[in-house]
Amino acid sequence: MSVEVVFKDLGEIEYKEAWDYQEELFSATVQTKFENRKKPEDQQVPTQDTLLFCTHPHVYTLGKSGSIEHLLIDQKKMEQESVTFFKTNRGGDITYHGPGQIVGYPIFDLDHFFPDIHKYLRYLEEAIILTLADYGIEGDRSPGETGVWLDVGKSTARKICAMGVRASRWVTMHGFAFNVNADLKYFGYIVPCGITDKAVTSMHIELGEKLDMDKVQIRLKAHLASVFDLVYTQSG
Numbered sequence: 001m002s003v004e005v006v007f008k009d010l011g012e013i014e015y016k017e018a019w020d021y022q023e024e025l026f027s028a029t030v031q032t033k034f035e036n037r038k039k040p041e042d043q044q045v046p047t048q049d050t051l052l053f054c055t056h057p058h059v060y061t062l063g064k065s066g067s068i069e070h071l072l073i074d075q076k077k078m079e080q081e082s083v084t085f086f087k088t089n090r091g092g093d094i095t096y097h098g099p100g101q102i103v104g105y106p107i108f109d110l111d112h113f114f115p116d117i118h119k120y121l122r123y124l125e126e127a128i129i130l131t132l133a134d135y136g137i138e139g140d141r142s143p144g145e146t147g148v149w150l151d152v153g154k155s156t157a158r159k160i161c162a163m164g165v166r167a168s169r170w171v172t173m174h175g176f177a178f179n180v181n182a183d184l185k186y187f188g189y190i191v192p193c194g195i196t197d198k199a200v201t202s203m204h205i206e207l208g209e210k211l212d213m214d215k216v217q218i219r220l221k222a223h224l225a226s227v228f229d230l231v232y233t234q235s236g
Contacts, residue, residue, distance in 0.1 A: 053105075
């Protein structure tokens with residue numbers, strides 16, 4: 001049976017506001033699971049799975065295992081470029097979010113799917129790879145590195161989607177940043193994901209034209225539903 005997931009498109013939203021909303025959903029789900037352990041099965045409360053899509057104003061986020069040295073500009077330069085910075089509680093190193101990206105935040109109870117974080121990340125990658133294929137772009141995985149890449153194993157290897165998650169009691173938060181019409185200038189001010197030997201790209205660079213973000217989002221949303229065998233119960 002397909003898993004029911006609430007879908008919400010938050011539009012353009014400040015990073016901290018979206019993070020706080022994620023934390024609210026995440027904490028409620030974790031707490032419900034904790035309380036359910038003390039109850040008979042017939043009294044347990046079902047947890048809710050939610051998928052958030054959004055875009056952010058220019059922002060750098062640093063994962064808990066990342067290095068601040070991978071931020072290559074100072075506060076003054078960040079102010080000049082209208083970009084903010086946050087240390088986060090997700091995995092991974094430093095990355096960039098901004099206009100022209102589809103940012104996805106699944107707050108999933110993986111007990112509804114499979115209790116396996118590595119498999120979960122591979123499924124997210126697969127949905128991105130399938131979306132790229134719809135546009136004639138061949139995406140792939142890079143051994144030992146999370147996310148979706150082009151020209152894996154070649155000197156021209158470049159990343160098109162970054163991922164970083166946090167999980168507790170098999171509940172996930174944070175997620176992926178998919179470059180559709182992203183301004184790559186901002187990646188030049190960081191060492192993206194702490195990787196020094198590969199570049200970053202965006203769909204519009206690969207195709208030579210800007211894309212309709214809504215149409216890409218519709219395709220990605222459908223592929224996530226197919227890969228995870230889920231159905232959306234609400235949109236907003």
